[in-house]
Amino acid sequence: MERDSLSCFISDHEGFYGTIKNSPQDFVVIEIDINGQLVNSPNVHEEHTKRPSQPSPATKRDKLKQSNVKSDDTDILNQDCFDLNVILGPAVNKELEHFTNKMRVQDNEQEKGELSLGMYPDKHLRAVVHRAVRYNYPFLQTVTNQTEIRVREEPDFKELASLASEGEAEEFFRFIDAKVPGSAFTFLPDDSKEHRTSVHHFVSRRFGKLVETKSFTDQQKTSITVRLRERSKQPRKRTTADCQEEEDEVTLYTAFILRKENLETLEAISYMAAVLGVLPSDFTYAGIKDKRAITFQAMVVKKISPERLLNKVSEFERRGMQISHVRSVSEPLKLGRLQGNHFDLVIRDLKPHGKRELAELQQLVKDAVENVKNRGFVNYYGPQRFGSGSCVQADQVGLALLKEKMEASLKLFFTPEDADDLQNKAKRHFLLTGNAKESLALMPAYKARERLMLRAIHRYGSGEEGCIRGWLSLPHSMRVFYLHSYCSRVWNEAAKYRLQKLGFKPVQGDLVWAGAEKGLRNTEDLNTPQVHVVTFEEEKDDLFSLDQVILPMPGNTVKYPENLLGQWYKDRLAQDGLGSCRFRVTPLKLNVPGCYRPLLAKPQNVTYSLRTTEEPQGQSDETCAPSISLSFDLDASCYATVCLGEVMKCNLS
Known part of the structure; x- marks a missing residue:
């Protein structure tokens, strides 16, 4: 894995080479609920979704x-x-x-x-x-x-x-x-x-x-x-x-913990919806988890009893999903209703950067982990925010939607990967023939998003009206995901520009978190009344620290920095044809108010152990490369791959 000289790191340690996600077992993610407990812990439950257990x-x-x-x-x-x-x-x-x-x-x-x-x-x-x-x-x-x-x-x-x-x-x-x-x-x-x-x-x-x-x-x-x-x-x-x-009537909701392996969250939901005969929008969750990993997360499904859900366990297991902690609750889950995520990771094939000796690896690893533990990392959105596809990523679809180019967004949505599986064959067939009915017959049943789109296009045509109907057939959370993906891409570029041009101290015109307590805050808490613009005197007196700086996610209610970064935002949006964008897509009932995200994030409860020798992975292995086991907690909406990038001083995207 090569070092990325363009990435902005905030620590001065050297880092090391290594590989992550060699297998799903090397990347385990466990959601931390709003009470600070791991969701797969025994007897854990959501504070406000607790429902009285039914007596005999x-x-x-x-x-x-x-x-x-x-x-x-x-x-x-x-x-x-x-x-x-x-x-x-x-x-x-x-x-x-x-x-x-x-x-x-x-x-x-x-x-x-x-x-x-x-x-x-x-x-x-x-x-x-x-x-x-x-x-x-x-x-x-x-x-x-x-x-x-x-x-x-x-x-x-x-x-x-x-x-x-x-x-x-x-x-x-x-x-x-x-x-x-x-x-x-x-x-x-x-x-x-x-x-x-x-x-x-x-x-x-x-x-x-x-x-x-x-x-x-x-x-x-x-x-x-x-x-x-x-x-x-x-x-x-x-x-x-x-x-x-x-409003007082209690709808039937069933909560459960989903363990999935090598599956996207939305793909897992689509499959479960198809098996249970409900809509993907009937599932609610607190956050989207990595695909190339083993992940545990809380979910709630509407209109399905615990008994019916448990009856489908064997079908879920065939797709790499397991469910546990099944219980009745009184309400759905809200996106963002989590404290964060716990990560248990293994980085393999470690070796020093440059001309360092292998014997120096232990000190390099210690310096790297301690630096990031104390100083944090640049809070970039990770690659999974933009989709796992290698051809067209979600932010490109989001840009087309913001520009209300419905037919273009549809083609981007159905752009296939290089793989030759059924779903990509169905996408190629649709782009080649425009025949939604035949493409629908090819599309696997668990690809609910694609099937919903194809049904709408078959009924209303592939013109402007049909494209709008197709997008409206998807749940709101799925539609708005693409817009948020584009805004996340802009945020990442803004963060890099901010650090490269303005340095590692708050300067005049920066936006800072001005709450009572100093430090990082969950994005959900950063609303306009708590946002302060740094003055010349405050910059001179070093009144604020870098971990209080926040950057806006583009939207129609946010304030932009009052320095050259603010101008950069305007130029960047204009470059994409969004100079006058209202961040509303009225035909699709989408609105992006925007929000604020801390420039830095910091891992908590960090532990690690370095293994200089391992059991051989195969008979042909002559030497055994060292590895590191690393565990830590991150706040909601922070990415472990980005944290590892700072630790290793590598671009892991």
Whole structure:
């Protein structure tokens, strides 16, 4: 592997030669979840996607016997397993407990007020918060203001508690909130007809559209039963309130850990979607993992039960995929919902650069690893960001899409590799004949993206309209991937230019992370209010360090540096015909706001061991080349191949 004199390195160690990814076993990637745990660890689960485990039928029946709630179907939602300490976090949960304790001892309504539980942009998470809070505190009302959830006293709770008991009122509101089909709630026996009438009137006035009440006598004791109305008995137009109620409904989601080998993440998803008979867009994930590796990552699939997923294990294994930690959850995964990735790597065939002796290798390796451990590396996007293809890469497709050259983007998308497998034969056939139907017959079933495109083109033609329909047939995350790939290419070039022209210290006009804490930050956290432009005085006083410098990913909301790098961005985009680009592709419903990415990244928890001798790999091996085993953690969206490039002082792309 040759040294790349054009790459920008920030350390002054010499590095060494070596080879990576000799086999998938030499490159193992394990996702680190938002709690800082490896996703393949026993009993690990996502903090906010945890769903109460379903109890056995016997347990459910026992709970039904112990409460006033009766059901024609024992498959009741066991909401009492909602753990607010997990869902809200310890700090917010403690605030909520303090708020409820204070509220219960105050008689003055004006003093009770409201409490904010925070902002929850994801509607599925909002639904979990609403239901969990109301189950644990039935006397509270939860309301949503845009993405903020606030709690206050439920105005009707006190009235019902005065008619029945506080315990009954709590159980009744839990029953109402659960909306379990076929279920019923029975108040304790009541001999006073006048009192029963008051209860009937309260329930009918407050929940009449949802339930119906009826008195019945058993062993000379009269009670009131409240039963949910059948849906067919309430045919009415959907209102805003109905839509808000639907937010509380829990969709079927199944989470699992995917172990894949020598497969792209999107290719693995396409194959699983084909096997399960769902769309690729029904799968959600936190990040895309390397192809030439063994990787472990969290995934969630919609509309598939754990049992059905487990039934397909053998088919997945034939494609180099294994699944584990299968469980029901209440929401999909969000892209970027991870802390980072853990890497266990082996670099083989080590030898020094230049005229160094092999005996000096141990010191060279130590210097290299320690330098990068302490100083970090330039946070370039790795080669997998641009696709594994050797002919046309994803950033070229993204550029065509940004220029709204739909037919050109389609041809780039179907440009084949040099391989002679079925998928590349199908691509060649399409480009040669334009016959989408015949190409579809050749395309393997697991190539879901290509098949979706070909179906749309067969139906709508290969002109402008057909190309747009083809792109729209892909999930949004797949469409926008190509645009992000182009923007990543520009970012890489900007980083190299910045270091070559402006050096290794923050200068006037640079953008820096201006948060309370110094150092690297996840890209998701770098929003405009925290971005600061370095002044002449700040440069002179060395107020900032290089690890605080951030560069923008092109988009329609970002600020560009106010120095020659800012002009470089303008010239670079103009060179690609994007001088007036709005970074929106309206026909494809795509928008690229842009973001900020730290110029430097730094590995954590670094360990290594050098082997100067190995077991022979074959009978013809006369000598055994040394190797290094290296383990470290990287923040989300940082690339191990780039880190290794800094360690070895080689271009590994």
